[in-house]
Amino acid sequence: MRSTPGITLLALCTLPLTVVALGHAQNPVSNGVRAIAQRQTKNIVDAAEEMPADKYGYKPTPAQMSFGDVVAHLIREGNNYLCSAASGMKQPDAEKFAGTDPKDKLVAGLKASFKFCETVLAQIQDAQLGDSIDFFGGRKQTKGMAALITVADWADHYSQMAIYLRLNGLLPPTAKKAD
Numbered sequence: 001m002r003s004t005p006g007i008t009l010l011a012l013c014t015l016p017l018t019v020v021a022l023g024h025a026q027n028p029v030s031n032g033v034r035a036i037a038q039r040q041t042k043n044i045v046d047a048a049e050e051m052p053a054d055k056y057g058y059k060p061t062p063a064q065m066s067f068g069d070v071v072a073h074l075i076r077e078g079n080n081y082l083c084s085a086a087s088g089m090k091q092p093d094a095e096k097f098a099g100t101d102p103k104d105k106l107v108a109g110l111k112a113s114f115k116f117c118e119t120v121l122a123q124i125q126d127a128q129l130g131d132s133i134d135f136f137g138g139r140k141q142t143k144g145m146a147a148l149i150t151v152a153d154w155a156d157h158y159s160q161m162a163i164y165l166r167l168n169g170l171l172p173p174t175a176k177k178a179d
Contacts, residue, residue, distance in 0.1 A: 027126045033086075033147045034121050040154035041114040044074065046173035047161040048110055053103035055168050067164045069099030070157055071106045078153050079113035085135055086146035087120035088128075121147075 048071050051058075056068035065073065075097045084091040097109050129144030162172030 029126050029129060029144065030121070030124045030147070033124070033151060034118075036151045036154070037114075037117055037121055040151065040158060041118070043158050043173050044154060044161065045107070045111060045114065047158065047165060048103075048107050050165055050170055050173065051103075051161075051168070055164075056099070056103050056106070058164060058168060060164070060167055065160075066099050067161065068101065068103075068106060070160055070164075071110055072097040072099045072101065074154075074157055075106070075109045075113045078150075078157060079110075079117050082146060082150040082153060083113075083117035083120050085133055085141075086143055086150050087124055088131065088133055088143065089120045089123075092116050117150075 051067050056071075057066050059066040059069075075094070080091045080094060092112075094109065094112065097106060099106075101109075124143065124147070129142060129147065131143045132140050133143055133146060135141035135146060158172075158174075162174065165172045166175075
């Protein structure tokens with residue numbers, strides 16, 4: 001069989017696409033976590049930006065967290081801790097956040113915490129999901145379980161934020177029509 005320069009060039013040009021496709025096929029679970037993370041990052045940040053600053057203290061009942069408390073919780077325990085645990089990487093040395101902090105500080109902290117998650121989750125491969133880690137209270141858990149808990153936590157808190165927005169007459173990001 002004779003090779004022509006055109007066939008050789010075509011093979012060389014498609015090689016990077018083949019390598020990328022193989023990488024995606026070899027990591028379907030961690031790629032799925034990353035896809036959910038990207039979607040939830042947008043939804044949660046958009047919800048935090050949608051809520052007016054004067055409503056960050058809003059909570060439907062005295063027993064519930066305020067909207068600002070939800071955002072602060074996502075920064076500390078939701079993102080920095082859970083993404084650190086899922087990846088095995090050290091949490092960032094972030095400043096302290098409280099639900100009573102100004103909206104701009106909370107939104108900036110939320111964005112930074114999701115950036116941390118994006119960075120550390122980009123490095124996880126499916127082969128590592130069975131690795132044991134220390135989790136809440138020193139319990140042993142797998143990285144895969146920590147990743148699943150993380151995406152479930154995001155879904156839980158986004159729905160909470162969406163309800164708070166609706167109770168204040170605002171549409172949550174996922175209820176708005178695409179432009």
